[in-house]
Amino acid sequence: MRVSSPSTRLFTRLPLAGNYPAAVALALLALSPYLILTTATSLAEPQIMGGIGATQYELQLSSGMSNAAYAFGAVAAADLVQRFARRRIYLICECGFVLSSVLALSAQNIGMFAAGLVLQGLFTGMLLVAALPPLIIGHPINKLQTTAAVVSLGLFGMVAFGPLVGGLVGSLGGWRPLFAGVGTLALIGLFIGSLTFEGNDPPDRRARFDWTAIPLAFGTTALPFFGVSWLTRGDFSDPQFYVPVFVGLLCGVFLVGGQYRKAKPLMPVRPISNTLPVVGTLNAMLVGACFTTLLELIEVYLTRMAGYSPLRIGALVTPQILGVLIAALLFRRLMSTRWTPYLALCGTVSVAIGAAVLLAASTSSASVTVPIASFFLGFGAGAGVTPGLFLAGFSVPAAQIGPTFALVELLRSEAAFLIGPVLLHFALVQGLADGFHQAVGITLGITVIGILALVTLYALGGARPEAPDLVSWHAGTDTGYHSPALLAAVRGR
Known part of the structure; x- marks a missing residue:
C-alpha cells in the first residue's frame, strides 16, 4: 500500500518497501515465534516447572491467559489501527514481543514467566491484525494466491512444528534457549520490518474507543480461559470453573450481538x-x-x-x-x-x-x-x-x-x-x-x-x-x- 501524505511519505523510501519476499518474511516472523510456543511448551512442561518452581496448574493458567491475550490482542489491534499508523503498532508490538521473551527466559518464578508469556500472546494477536492485511492487500493481485498459502503456513504450519521443538526441549533440556530462540526470530522480524513496513494514514484518527467492544472482548477471552484452566486443579462442579465460563460466554454473545446492531461496528x-x-x-x-x-x-x-x-x-x-x-x-x-x-x-x-x-x-x-x-x-x-x-x-x-x-x-x-x-x-x-x-x-x-x-x-x-x-x-x-x-x-x- 502506497501513501503520499507529507507525514508518511518518508516510509515510501524504505530500502525494502514493496519487496514481496521481505513482506512475507515480516508476516511469518511476526506470527511464527508465538505459534510455535503454543504447542511446544506442553511437551516441555516438566523442564519449565522445575526451572521456575511452578505447579502444573500455575503453568496451565499462564498458558490459558496467554491464549486469551492473543485473542484479545487481535480485537484491540482492530481498534488501534483506526487511529494509529500500522507501522507504529507493528514496531511497538515486535519490540514488546522481544522484551517479553527476555522476561520469560530470565524468569526465576512463575510470576515473571506468566507475565512474559501473556505479553507474548497479546503482542502476537495485535501483530496478526497489524501485519497480515498489508501483506494481503498491499501487493499486486497476482501475489494473492501465494499470500493465502503463506497465511496457512503461518497460522498452522508453525503450530504443527511446535511439538517437534517441544519434544527436543523436553528430552534434551534447554527451555530458556527456546525462549531465546523465539525472541531472536522476533528480533530478526523487527529488523526486516523496520526496512519493509510502510507507513499509512490511519483511516479515522478521531475514532473513539469502543466501550461496547473492547471490555466485552476482554471478558469473552479472560473469563472462560481462566475457568477451563481451573480444571487442572479442580473439577466441573467447581464454581471457579462454570461461573467464569458462563459469564465469559455471555460476554461473547453480547459482543457479537452489539457489533451486529451498531451502525459503525469495530468488527x-x-x-x-x-x-x-x-x-x-x-x-x-x-x-x-x-x-x-x-x-x-x-x-x-x-x-x-x-x-x-x-x-x-x-x-x-x-x-x-x-x-x-x-x-x-x-x-x-x-x-x-x-x-x-x-x-x-x-x-x-x-x-x-x-x-x-x-x-x-x-x-x-x-x-x-x-x-x-x-x-x-x-x-x-x-x-x-x-x-x-x-x-x-x-x-x-x-x-x-x-x-x-x-x-x-x-x-x-x-x-x-x-x-x-x-x-x-x-x-x-x-x-x-x-x-x-x-x-x-x-x-x-x-x-x-x-x-x-x-x-x-x-x-x-x-x-x-x-x-x-x-x-x-x-x-x-x-x-x-x-x-x-x-x-x-x-x-x-
Whole structure:
C-alpha cells in the first residue's frame, strides 16, 4: 500500500518497501515465534516447572491467559489501527514481543514467566491484525494466491512444528534457549520490518474507543480461559470453573450481538452474517477446536500411558507438518476458484478421519496409528481453517479484512481452548486407558455432527459454488463473494 501524505511519505523510501519476499518474511516472523510456543511448551512442561518452581496448574493458567491475550490482542489491534499508523503498532508490538521473551527466559518464578508469556500472546494477536492485511492487500493481485498459502503456513504450519521443538526441549533440556530462540526470530522480524513496513494514514484518527467492544472482548477471552484452566486443579462442579465460563460466554454473545446492531461496528459482524462467511467461520472454529483437542489428547496419552519421551512424541506427530504443507499448496491453487468451500469441508472430513484412526490407537500400535492420524489432522487444520478464514475475509470489503480476521480468530480461539481442556479433563477423570478413546470418540462425534450441520446450513442458504471476484475485492470496489442470506432457500430470499 502506497501513501503520499507529507507525514508518511518518508516510509515510501524504505530500502525494502514493496519487496514481496521481505513482506512475507515480516508476516511469518511476526506470527511464527508465538505459534510455535503454543504447542511446544506442553511437551516441555516438566523442564519449565522445575526451572521456575511452578505447579502444573500455575503453568496451565499462564498458558490459558496467554491464549486469551492473543485473542484479545487481535480485537484491540482492530481498534488501534483506526487511529494509529500500522507501522507504529507493528514496531511497538515486535519490540514488546522481544522484551517479553527476555522476561520469560530470565524468569526465576512463575510470576515473571506468566507475565512474559501473556505479553507474548497479546503482542502476537495485535501483530496478526497489524501485519497480515498489508501483506494481503498491499501487493499486486497476482501475489494473492501465494499470500493465502503463506497465511496457512503461518497460522498452522508453525503450530504443527511446535511439538517437534517441544519434544527436543523436553528430552534434551534447554527451555530458556527456546525462549531465546523465539525472541531472536522476533528480533530478526523487527529488523526486516523496520526496512519493509510502510507507513499509512490511519483511516479515522478521531475514532473513539469502543466501550461496547473492547471490555466485552476482554471478558469473552479472560473469563472462560481462566475457568477451563481451573480444571487442572479442580473439577466441573467447581464454581471457579462454570461461573467464569458462563459469564465469559455471555460476554461473547453480547459482543457479537452489539457489533451486529451498531451502525459503525469495530468488527463487521453484519456483513459476515450471510451463508458463506458464517459457514466458513463455523468451519474454522470446528476444525481448530477438534485439531487442538486431539493433539492435546495424543500428547497426554503417549506421555502417561505409553511412557514415550517428549522427543519421540514430537517425532510421531511430525507428519502433521506435511499435511499442513499439502493443504497450503492446494489452497494456493483453489483459492481463486469455486472450490474453496469444498476444500474447507474436506479439511473437516480429514480431521474426522484422523480422529477415527486414533480410536484404534493403543500403547502398542501408537507408532503406526499416531503418524497416520497426525497427517490427516495436519491436512484438516490447513484445509479447514484458512479457507474458512478467507470465506469470511472475501465477504467484506478489503479494507475490513483486519477486523474480520480479528473476529474469526477470537471465535476460533474461544472454541479451541474451551473444548480441548474440557475433554482432556474428562479423559483424565475417566482414566486414560478408557478416557482417551472416549474423549476421541466425543471429538469425532462433534466433528461429524458439525459436518452435517455445516452442509445443511450451506444447502439451506441456497449458495451455489462460485469463484470470488478477486479483482474487484482487491481494488476495494466490491466484496469478493456475494453470499445469500442465512436460510435464504427456505425463507424465500
